[in-house]
Structure formats: structure tokens, C-alpha cells
Amino acid sequence: MMPLDMVLTPKGIRFMGRTFPCSIGKNGITGAKREGDKSTPAGMHHITGLWYRPDRLAAPAPWARPIGPGDLWCDAPEHAAYNHHAKAPLADSHERLRRADPLYDLILTTDWNWPDAIPGWGSAIFLHQWRRPRFGTEGCIAFARRDLIWIAARAEPGTRVIVPSSLSKYP
Structure with missing residues (x-):
């Protein structure tokens, strides 16, 4: 493992010597991700982008891109812009x-099924803010706002996000 790896453990994401509580997909982790299955895909993923709401917070890192009113993420498997x-x-x-709520005020995008998306294999696997502690996501990994800001300020493009197929493998 590399120093900038984020590793999912039963206690949360371990990153840069700290462990941050997080939420994962409502249906846990899967090795066979499908669009809409509410599961977090197992594997080694990489951070590909950092987006933020400039009307709600400052850019957490120089490479962050502002989210504008027309910014979307396509989750239609049949569309050319899927994922x-x-x-x-x-x-x-x-x-x-x-969004009206704060969940996507700050987003780290991953390379799950990207850039060459296979229709139906899942889309929009982000690191974002949680609704509340341990409340399951649609497949993303979610954090408390202050923790997400800390992570985003230190993550870089290419930072690995390691999601084991079974959390019992990691203490």
C-alpha cells in the first residue's frame, strides 16, 4: 500500500494515518456491480476528479472544479455520456x-467503470458528504462534511481507494 491510499476498513476509511467513519452502499460491497444495485464496488479505484460548490465552500485544493447549475452526471446506460x-x-x-441538499457540495469522482463505461456496470461512484452517520448510500462512500473537506484537501488525482471484497480482511 502507498501512503496516499485510502483503504476501507470496518472502522471507516484509513487515509494518511487517520481513520474516518464513513457510509457505503445500502447493500454493502459487491464484486459484481450493476447500475442501481445500491452496492459499493469492491476493488482498487482511483480518484479522477474533485468538484465543489463555490457558493457554499472554498476550493479545497487547486485542482478542484466548480460545480455550476448545469453540471450533471449521466447514469443512463444507453447514453453515450454514461458515467x-x-x-x-x-x-x-x-x-x-x-443539489439543494449538501450531499454533493464536495465530490471526489472515481474511475469505477470510467472512462470507457460498460453499460449497466454502475455509475457515479463518488466520495461525498453523508446524510447522517452510517446511513447507507446508493453505492458511493460518504463522510461527515469536515472529514470530507480534510480528505479532499489532501487527496490527489490518482489516489487509490481500496475497497476489499470483505471487510473482515482488514482490522
């Missing part, structure tokens, strides 16, 4: 990155 950033208007299924 990629898109701009409004988009008639096909998508997630708005600029």
Missing part, C-alpha cells in the same frame, strides 16, 4: 451535481 460529466439539458437519466 461521465454532462451538461444540462439532458433528457436521459442523470444526477444533478448542484
Whole structure:
């Protein structure tokens, strides 16, 4: 493991000598990720992007991109932009990155099923803010706001996010 690895453990994500409580998919971890299965994909993923709401917080790192009103993430398996950033208007299924709630005020994107997305293998596997402690996600990894800001300020493009197939493998 590398010093900048984020490793999912039963106690949370271990990163840079600290462990941060986090939430994962409502249905746990899977080795066979599918769109909408509410599971976090097992494997070694990499941070590919950092997005933030400039109207709600400062850029956490120089490489962060502001989220604007028209920024979307396509989750329509049949669309050419599946599992990629898109701009409004988009008639096909998508997630708005600029939400009314704070969940996507800060997003670290991963390379799960990206850049060459296979239709139906899952999309939008992000690191983002949680609704509340340990409340399951749709497949993402979610954190308390202050922890996510700390992580985002120190993560870099390419930082590995290691999700073991079984959390019992890691103390």
C-alpha cells in the first residue's frame, strides 16, 4: 500500500494515518456491480476528479472544479455520456451535481467503470458528504462534511481507494 491510499476498513476509511467513519452502499460491497444495485464496488479505484460548490465552500485544493447549475452526471446506460460529466439539458437519466441538499457540495469522482463505461456496470461512484452517520448510500462512500473537506484537501488525482471484497480482511 502507498501512503496516499485510502483503504476501507470496518472502522471507516484509513487515509494518511487517520481513520474516518464513513457510509457505503445500502447493500454493502459487491464484486459484481450493476447500475442501481445500491452496492459499493469492491476493488482498487482511483480518484479522477474533485468538484465543489463555490457558493457554499472554498476550493479545497487547486485542482478542484466548480460545480455550476448545469453540471450533471449521466447514469443512463444507453447514453453515450454514461458515467461521465454532462451538461444540462439532458433528457436521459442523470444526477444533478448542484443539489439543494449538501450531499454533493464536495465530490471526489472515481474511475469505477470510467472512462470507457460498460453499460449497466454502475455509475457515479463518488466520495461525498453523508446524510447522517452510517446511513447507507446508493453505492458511493460518504463522510461527515469536515472529514470530507480534510480528505479532499489532501487527496490527489490518482489516489487509490481500496475497497476489499470483505471487510473482515482488514482490522
